[in-house]
Amino acid sequence: MNTQIDNIINHPKYKRYYSKIQEHEKGRSSCKHDMFHFLDVARIAYILNFEDDLSIPKNLIYATALLHDIGRFEQYERGIDHEISSASLCLEILQDTGFTENEIRQIQTAIINHRNMDIKDEKNLSGIIYRADKASRPCHSCLVQDVCNWPIEKQNLMINY
Ligand SMILES: [Fe+2]
Numbered sequence: 548m549n550t551q552i553d554n555i556i557n558h559p560k561y562k563r564y565y566s567k568i569q570e571h572e573k574g575r576s577s578c579k580h581d582m583f584h585f586l587d588v589a590r591i592a593y594i595l596n597f598e599d600d601l602s603i604p605k606n607l608i609y610a611t612a613l614l615h616d617i618g619r620f621e622q623y624e625r626g627i628d629h630e631i632s633s634a635s636l637c638l639e640i641l642q643d644t645g646f647t648e649n650e651i652r653q654i655q656t657a658i659i660n661h662r663n664m665d666i667k668d669e670k671n672l673s674g675i676i677y678r679a680d681k682a683s684r685p686c687h688s689c690l691v692q693d694v695c696n697w698p699i700e701k702q703n704l705m706i707n708y
Pocket residue numbers: 615616629661
């Protein structure tokens with residue numbers, strides 16, 4: 548049985564955007580924006596949801612995680628910051644998969660803010676997605692640190708548990 552979340556990843560536009568990103572990142576050796584990253588973000592955000600006792604619905608967390616970088620190809624192709632393009636491209640997909648206006652607003656806000664340090668400690672969808680996105684990268688075991696563009700203070704050099 549398909550769920551609302553399966554319907555996102557099976558949406559023709561999602562598939563198209565996703566394959567464009569994979570095409571652009573073929574030669575990239577680390578920190579790809581692929582399904583492994585999206586699901587890491589979803590699962591870490593869901594853990595933070597429990598740890599912070601937030602009770603944010605699981606479908607909102609998974610939808611946001613799956614879509615937060617979906618506009619990445621527009622950054623490669625046209626230099627548009629991908630939090631902006633992702634927040635815009637997700638709209639039609641979320642409408643087609645039955646999310647309410649209120650849910651879409653929350654998801655778009657979290658996507659827009661997923662690179663905004665000012666909200667990183669917030670106890671809401673935006674805050675857990677920001678923290679999950681950053682926590683998802685295993686910098687401590689990275690073999691290509693010399694080509695990383697993350698400043699050292701942002702890197703996850705220890706396993707936080
Ligand atoms: Fe991102």
